[in-house]
Amino acid sequence: MAATLTAGAPARPRKLLASRRTRAGILYALPVVVYLLVLFVYPIFSTLLLSLKDADGSFTLHWYADALTGVNLSVLITTLRISAETAVLSLVFGFVLAQAISRLKPILAGLAMLVVVVPHFVSALVRTYGWIIMLGDKGLVNETLTAMPVPGAPFQLLYNELGVVIGTTSMMLPYTVLLLYGVMRGVDRRLLAAAASMGAGRVTIFRRVYLPLVAPGLASAGLLSFILSLGYYITPALMGGPNQTMIATLINQQVTKENQWNGAAAQGVILLVLTLAGLLLVKLVSSLGASRKKRNAS
């Protein structure tokens, strides 16, 4: 019946009422739209313009050529590599932790989730500092390893790629745990029971039923942490050495130290394009997952 309160098929005489609601909608949307157009879209647009402008104002692509050659290229490759390492590690750890939490009793699960969520809201800067204290020569980790004793300890855990990846992984982990926990909650447990009733073993159930069900969620979570790592700056700058310079650090240096805005703009645009491509992939994966779910349901 088309006659509930929310019935909104706009017919002619209803137009008056509908247009009043539309006017109100446009009026209320105005602040956010104007604000973000001026302080978000326009600045990004001007970044794009700047990246295409030569010193004399003429059109050029040489900032992009610069950004994709020499040291800059190796920074870009480092960025991609560290992001990939971070994505894989946070995905694996996130999967294990989410899996464990989803099997806990409610109170314990709540506590565990709290341990995941609280760091998420503590400034990344502060958490990075915590890692620096912990991973130093006389930090908690090395002291413990020496006391055990582990041969070779203390290890160099800071100012190298290991330190950076430990740091960024701990920053991304809350995201992946939250995402994967949601995905796992969405899995219909009866499907697993059904598989078991047909005689499938635990490994088979996991590999043939469970994994395919959570695979799109896993892919999205991995891609998201990859994308988020790309623009990371605090942790690599504080926990890495010169060989772990990432693209965001480079952008920052060019603006604050070298006054090289055009180059920074070009690198910003490259970072933006990589991010958007990643997001597109996430969208693709999730729509794939949705269509699979639909097929399962029918």
Place this chain on the structure above:
Amino acid sequence: MELRKTLTGRIALTAVATVILLFLALPIVVILVTSFSNNAFAAFPPEAWTLNWYKALFADGSKWPAALSLSALVAALSTVFSLIIGVTAATALVRSELPLRSAVFALVLGPLVIPQIVTALGLFLLFEPAAMLGSPIAIALGHTVLASPIAVLILIATLRGIDERLEDAAASMGAGRLTIARKITFPLAAPGMIAAAIFSFITSFDEFYISQFLSSVDTVTLPVRVYNSLTFEIDPSVTAVSAILIAFAILALGLVALVRWLGSGRQDSLLSVETATGIATPGGEAV
């Protein structure tokens, strides 16, 4: 055989999960402990306890109070801006007919998915020519770009959670538009608005990238001061500041959890996965 496999599997899973949880929690615990240690640099566990680093924060010549008050001012401004934007935008997206609705929604999500360094660079290019670097207003305007989408998402979820027909019910009894807003919609939306305010505040308070690009030598927000003291000037008080920031974040989260719990009519238990994940994903499914 099957049972033992399950049992050992379970124990292994629990052990690994515990290590991962420690991995998340330890950096924070270490700071809290070290801030009371007589050796503020890296030695753990502490040999003796002291409050010196906290005292040093407010000693004469300390740069921390100025940074703290600037951050508080900027965060307060962004909270006000974000709430205004959040309430109007959520009303438009949930309670009105809006042409290009999905485009507006995508615009709102934009700042959350685009690397903050890119947003910060763009804002720098906007404010530098206007000679507004170091202006608290400029920094607050910049932070609002990041904080307002979060406020919008929280308030969208809040408004969606309020049955629109409650407003119809009030109207059927003779309540005018203003009365409905004051007596029905506002009290029901209050917990969501408080949560939006807290998250806007903490987003701005902790923000680093935009702050760093928009800072000048004299106006430095707390996170930028922390970063500087970690890279350039060695200041042992940074541990105490970090501990305060952690306490502040926990306090804010506790407040949000409490408000949600009271607002939901104490249905979920205060300490539950639902509460925890609910806090972490304030926009719910909209995100």
Place this chain on the structure above:
Amino acid sequence: MAEFGVATPSVKVAGGKPATATGKALSVVALRKTYGDVVAVDEASMEIAAGEFVTFLGSSGSGKTTTLMMIAGFCEPDSGTITVGDRDVTRLAPQKRGLGFVFQQYLLFPHMTVSENVAFPLTLRGVGKDEIRRRVGETLEIAGLSGFGGRKPRELSGGQQQRVALCRALVYRPPVILMDEPLGALDKKLRDQLQVEIKTIQQELGLTVIYVTHDQEEALVMSDRIAVMRNGLIEQFDTPRELFERPRTPFVADFLGAANFLPGRIEQHTDAHTLVRLDNSGGLLKARRHDLAPGTQVKAAVQPGRLRASASDDGFCTGTVETATYVGTLVRAGVRIDGGDAPLLRLEVPAGRGPVAGERVGITADPDDVNLFAGEQAG
């Protein structure tokens, strides 16, 4: 309680007079509403007297809810007028109509206690504090909710919540209370109980109620008059008895009584009756007098409960009992009529005297219980 029935002078219905105990409470003239090409309500007209309990009965899509929403003001009619008392409210906002509304989903304000919910419409009208307390208390007592005033809505059961919603709608004595399937979310037992309660309160306080439901039984139990609606049209607006015994369309006969339809041709008229020659059995059926010309193709409608089965061969047709199901005090029987392949004739007879399967029976009916409809009228 009796005192409550007297309209309290301090109640001011926005812009109008309090409803008087007699006369016209509400009228609707040629109300029409379309959604695109779909006509939701087609020229609905009716007058409702004060103190009357009127039900809009129909399946979903019949236009009953749309009509109610237009009366309430939540939905704007394309054309037509709605008058409350002497006031044209057709284009007024809901809050200016001064009506009461009870929703299916209760819609109690979750942040207010039961008392605050019931007091809400009174505070809007500037009623004094003591007066509010007194009237909220009285109203809750009528609904059997004394002692629940301090609770929050979510602490109540569905039935209790709907009672509170009812209190909230009647505490300010609106001239008409509209109810949109208020019992739809409750289970059968509670529904039966609340039907009686609502009806009792309505009668004691002399309330004018417009009630929407798709449940025939509910409509028959509660209503003074029922408007049977289909495809946006009011098929018939009458007392339950008239609808049941003198349905004006085959749809009404079928919808309310699940009537048997027997095709036939008018043979002749007598002073009081019309005789119909049935197509299938060839028998002669005596029906209520109808003005159609002899030879016209008709359908004779008889409710299952108005047919009688006798062991003898008399009656307008004979047949064999194929099914006989005991349902409490009744036996539902299906009879295969001799000659022709008509659908089973459905009978409801008191248990104990019921036929058994396989038995040969003759079927009779009181001519006053047989209604005729011209053949082209759709069933």
